[in-house]
Amino acid sequence: MDELEFDRELQALLEGRLPRSASLAQPPSSLPPAVVALRAGNISEPLVGHRARFQMTSFGEHGEWLDYGWRDGLRIVSEPTAVDGLAEPGVWVQEEADYYRTLAGIADLPRFAAGVSRLWVEEYVSQEALGQPLSGDVVTDPADRWLTGVVRDPNAPRISRPVPAREVNSFIGRRAIAADDDGHYRFDLRIADQPTYGEDGRVYLSVVEESDWFLWSARTYTGHHPSLTSVLADQLWVES
Structure with missing residues (x-):
């Protein structure tokens, strides 16, 4: 990707960003939001609370670059600051749990x-x-998703479009986006069980707010969990 194309795509992404809130008011016919990963240096707003991924790199004994990998599922807990041991400003991050x-x-x-x-x-x-789809899009064909790391420019913004729940094989713990009947989308959800039939004969999945999902291992809940809700499979998307 050349610099001009990168700037064009970055500007389009920044203009399309959605507010950080519990729900998004969009027309019922619209698509659920996608997730874009942008370099922290291109974000001018506060970073605390944002989801993040960290690019890990390895180097040979003479300083030559060998390989890179990703550590995701992180949340930012500080704004950029000087950190001992880093040659540049850094932020503190935690595993989401x-x-x-x-x-x-x-x-x-x-x-x-x-x-x-x-x-x-x-x-x-x-x-x-x-x-x-832009050059940073994750491959969405289920048969070709394993090729994502091969065909995508690692320096481009990473765009991940959600997948309808009916196209997914594994569910428990997956991050999800749910559509309400009034056209709002709820996100920061986790799927809590496998699909089940409801009394109306339709297929449902249970979701729980992400914060509660990670507290389940630290607390014991009895009865119906306050944020646990059932969502029609046709109104649920799984983040890829």
Whole structure:
């Protein structure tokens, strides 16, 4: 990807970003939001609370670059600052489970510092604003998804479009987006069980708010969980 094309795609993505809220008011006919991963250095707004992924790199004994990999499922817990041991400003990040448990009052959970040049921030973006698939799009054909890392430019914004639940084989723990009857989308959800038939003969899946999903291992719940709801399979998308 040349610099001009990258700038064009980046501007389109920034214009299509959606507000960080519990629901998105969109017409019922619209598509659910996609997820875009942008370099932290391209984000001017506060970073705390954002989902993130960290690009890990390895080098040979003479400093030559060998390979890279990704650590995802992270949340940012500080704004950029000077960090001992980093040659650039960094932010502190936590695994999502530790992030939510910290918010719930559990102290002294692990975190680590990451340089901003190797941190990518995940945000929701309108699929209508995206238009046709861009060069950063994740391959969406189920038979070809394993090729994503081969065909995608690692330096391009990473765009991940949600997949209808009916096209997914594994469910429990997956991050999901649910459509309400009034045209709102709910996100930051996790699927809590396998599909089941409802009394009306239709297929449903249970979802729970993501914060509660990660607290289940730290707390014991009895009875009906307050954020547990059933969603029609046809109104649920799974983040790829």
